[in-house]
Amino acid sequence: AQKITQTQPGMFVQEKEAVTLDCTYDTSDQSYGLFWYKQPSSGEMIFLIYQGSYDEQNATEGRYSLNFQKARKSANLVISASQLGDSAMYFCAMREDAGGTSYGKLTFGQGTILTVHP
Amino acid sequence: GAGVSQSPRYKVAKRGQDVALRCDPISGHVSLFWYQQALGQGPEFLTYFQNEAQLDKSGLPSDRFFAERPEGSVSTLKIQRTQQEDSAVYLCASSLGGGTVYSPLHFGNGTRLTVT
Numbered sequence: 183a184q185k186i187t188q189t190q191p192g193m194f195v196q197e198k199e200a201v202t203l204d205c206t207y208d209t210s211d212q213s214y215g216l217f218w219y220k221q222p223s224s225g226e227m228i229f230l231i232y233q234g235s236y237d238e239q240n241a242t243e244g245r246y247s248l249n250f251q252k253a254r255k256s257a258n259l260v261i262s263a264s265q266l267g268d269s270a271m272y273f274c275a276m277r278e279d280a281g282g283t284s285y286g287k288l289t290f291g292q293g294t295i296l297t298v299h300p
Numbered sequence: 301g302a303g304v305s306q307s308p309r310y311k312v313a314k315r316g317q318d319v320a321l322r323c324d325p326i327s328g329h330v331s332l333f334w335y336q337q338a339l340g341q342g343p344e345f346l347t348y349f350q351n352e353a354q355l356d357k358s359g360l361p362s363d364r365f366f367a368e369r370p371e372g373s374v375s376t377l378k379i380q381r382t383q384q385e386d387s388a389v390y391l392c393a394s395s396l397g398g399g400t401v402y403s404p405l406h407f408g409n410g411t412r413l414t415v416t
Contacts, residue, residue, distance in 0.1 A: 215402055217404055217405075219407075224409070225389060225409055225410050225412070226407065226408075226409045226410070227343075227391060227393075227407035227410075228407075229404040229405070229406065229407075232402070232404055234402060273342055273343075275342075287333070287345050287348060287356070288333070288335075288343075288345070288393075288405055289345070290342030290343050290344075291342055292341060292342050293341070293342050
C-alpha cells in the first residue's frame with residue numbers, strides 16, 4: 183500500500199487565488215512527521231512546512247498552511263494568494279518513528295504539478 | 301554557501317562506465333540520505349548514514365550501487381557498470397539530528413545522471 187498518496191497529478195490556479203493540494207497518508211505509528219516540499223523546474227527540493235502528529239494546531243508558514251486532519255489521515259497544503267513563482271512540483275512526505283528505529287527516512291508521494299496562471 | 305552541495309550537477313556516462321557522485325552536507329549534520337528520483341516521480345530512498353555509519357542500504361537497487369561516508373561528512377555514491385535504467389536525478393539530503401521525525405531534510409540540487 184502507498185504510504186503517501188497525492189491524487190492530483192496537476193492543478194491550475196489563477197494568480198492571487200488560494201489553492202489546496204491534497205495528501206493522504208498511511209501509518210500505524212503514533213509518532214510521525216508530515217512535510218511538504220516544493221521542487222521547481224531547476225530541480226532543488228525546497229522545504230516548505232512541517233506538521234507533527236502530536237501537534238494540535240495546524241502548521242502555518244507565511245502563505246503556506248497545512249490542513250491536518252488526523253482521523254482522516256490527511257495533510258493538505260493550502261497556498262494562499264498564489265504567485266507565478268509558485269508554479270512547481272509539490273511533494274508531500276512523511277517520516278515515521280517506527281518505535282525509534284526508522285531514523286527518520288522520508289517517504290514521498292508522487293507529487294502534484296501546480297501551474298499558476300496570470 | 302551553507303546548503304547541501306552536490307557535484308557534478310550533470311553527468312553523462314556511456315553504458316558500462318563507473319560513476320561517482322559527491323555530496324557535501326551541511327556542516328554538523330549527523331544524518332545523510334541518498335535518494336533516486338526518476339523523471340516525473342517522487343524521490344525514492346536509497347541509503348542512510350548516521351555520521352560515518354551506513355545504517356540502512358535497503359533502497360540500493362543492486363550491488364552495482366555503493367555509498368560511503370568515511371569521515372562522517374562528505375559522502376560519495378558510486379555506480380558501477382552503469383545501465384540505462386540508472387538514468388535519474390540523485391538527490392542527497394542531510395539533517396541535524398540522528399533520526400528524529402521532527403527535523404526536515406535539507407536537499408542538494410541533485411546530480412542528473414544520463415546513461416547512453
